[in-house]
Amino acid sequence: MQSEVTRANFDQWIVPTYAPAGFIPVRASGSTLWDQQGKSYIDFAGGIAVNALGHAHPELQQALVQQAAQLWHTGNGYTNEPVLKLAKKLIDATFAERVFFCNSGAEANEAALKLARKVAHDAVGEEKSGIVAFSNAFHGRTLFTVTAGGQPAYSKDFAPLPGGIRHAVFNDLASAAAMIDDATCAVIVEPIQGEGGVVPAEPAFLQGLRELCDTHQALLIFDEVQSGVGRTGSLYAYMHYGVTPDVLTTAKALGGGFPMGAMLTTEKYARVLGVGTHGTTYGGNPLAGAVGGKVMELINRPEVMAGVAERHRWFAEGLNEINQRLHLFSEIRGLGLLLGCVLNQDHSGQAKAFNQAAAREGLMVLIAGASVVRFAPSLIISEGEVKEGLARFEKACLAVIAGAQS
Numbered sequence: 001m002q003s004e005v006t007r008a009n010f011d012q013w014i015v016p017t018y019a020p021a022g023f024i025p026v027r028a029s030g031s032t033l034w035d036q037q038g039k040s041y042i043d044f045a046g047g048i049a050v051n052a053l054g055h056a057h058p059e060l061q062q063a064l065v066q067q068a069a070q071l072w073h074t075g076n077g078y079t080n081e082p083v084l085k086l087a088k089k090l091i092d093a094t095f096a097e098r099v100f101f102c103n104s105g106a107e108a109n110e111a112a113l114k115l116a117r118k119v120a121h122d123a124v125g126e127e128k129s130g131i132v133a134f135s136n137a138f139h140g141r142t143l144f145t146v147t148a149g150g151q152p153a154y155s156k157d158f159a160p161l162p163g164g165i166r167h168a169v170f171n172d173l174a175s176a177a178a179m180i181d182d183a184t185c186a187v188i189v190e191p192i193q194g195e196g197g198v199v200p201a202e203p204a205f206l207q208g209l210r211e212l213c214d215t216h217q218a219l220l221i222f223d224e225v226q227s228g229v230g231r232t233g234s235l236y237a238y239m240h241y242g243v244t245p246d247v248l249t250t251a252k253a254l255g256g257g258f259p260m261g262a263m264l265t266t267e268k269y270a271r272v273l274g275v276g277t278h279g280t281t282y283g284g285n286p287l288a289g290a291v292g293g294k295v296m297e298l299i300n301r302p303e304v305m306a307g308v309a310e311r312h313r314w315f316a317e318g319l320n321e322i323n324q325r326l327h328l329f330s331e332i333r334g335l336g337l338l339l340g341c342v343l344n345q346d347h348s349g350q351a352k353a354f355n356q357a358a359a360r361e362g363l364m365v366l367i368a369g370a371s372v373v374r375f376a377p378s379l380i381i382s383e384g385e386v387k388e389g390l391a392r393f394e395k396a397c398l399a400v401i402a403g404a405q406s
């Protein structure tokens with residue numbers, strides 16, 4: 001069958017911010033996708049930690065279709081039943097007492113940072129406006145969040161940048177302590193740096209940040225856009241660490257593939273964002289609310305959380321075996337189903353080559369920086385798909401090794 005559109009059209013028509021793979025996926029089920037030519041791919045990428053229940057989950061389809069027949073959108077002059085039910089689920093399951101809904105991770109972080117500024121301005125004044133973030137962090141692409149992110153390459157071309165943001169070294173409490181003082185209104189940190197290379201925080205580091213924030217009346221913001229919604233084997237990574245933030249941002253898997261984000265916080269802080277202080281047209285719309293509610297219902301179950309731990313073992317064992325045979329990785333790290341294979345010196349900088357070789361073998365993987373191959377599959381991926389995907393990954397690794405020698 002002749003397709004009307006091809007991958008070449010991307011290079012003609014789309015703003016070139018991405019370099020997508022050479023094939024176009026057209027349908028999917030569970031953790032398997034098919035492209036325009038009918039070739040199959042096992043999905044270890046999960047739409048970048050989004051498709052936490054795989055593709056075309058029957059209960060998510062039903063939630064979306066049922067809501068689509070009822071009510072799509074009303075705007076924020078009206079509330080709706082699905083979003084209220086989802087808010088209650090998030091509140092019951094976490095430290096939070098209030099939720100602000102939006103459409104993406106960047107917007108959730110934007111809301112969190114604006115909340116922190118306003119809390120401090122209301123209580124103290126504009127002199128308390130400092131934000132401490134971390135090198136190699138990723139918080140999104142709006143100007144405020146990309147500045148908070150710790151990768152100057154992503155922000156420098158868009159100067160002048162919002163002020164008042166400093167970057168300490170991740171997992172180095174002393175470097176953070178040197179920057180956090182009474183003029184600090186917020187500390188924003190990923191419990192596991194995702195884009196920055198799949199680097200889990202040390203428990204003592206997060207605990208130390210909690211104490212510094214308490215000492216200086218600064219809000220502790222956990223960016224759980226990637227680590228949340230069951231990814232680590234806990235509903236949110238803060239539960240795994242036993243360190244509770246003042247504000248938590250969540251997106252990616254929250255909608256299971258439907259765009260949705262949220263900022264969670266306590267009553268005390270939520271209060272400062274009174275009527276008219278912040279907002280978004282689509283945030284908490286009924287379609288997103290219906291899907292998000294079903295995602296939470298399906299994921300926040302002990303058997304799903306235990307399943308994440310079990311699948312972590314399948315991946316860790318499989319990847320360690322591959323590494324014993326091929327000697328490619330200096331470290332296999334991460335929590336739950338957010339895993340990173342750190343390429344050793346011989347293959348440093350080649351993560352993209354592994355990603356492309358995997359696609360040729362029928363496997364979708366992610367990278368996290370130039371030297372880490374990242375996996376963020378469905379939390380309910382089948383054992384058969386994990387085995388087949390790892391077999392394809394080993395073939396891809398062999399192809400990269402062969403290519404490097406030829």
Ligand SMILES: *Cc1c(COP(=O)(O)O)cnc(C)c1O
Pocket residue numbers: 103104105106107109138139140141190194195223224225226227251252
């Ligand atoms: C993906 C991501 C974001 C940005 O989310 P968008 O939905 O792309 O705006 C923010 N923080 C972290 C930790 C992420 O992984």
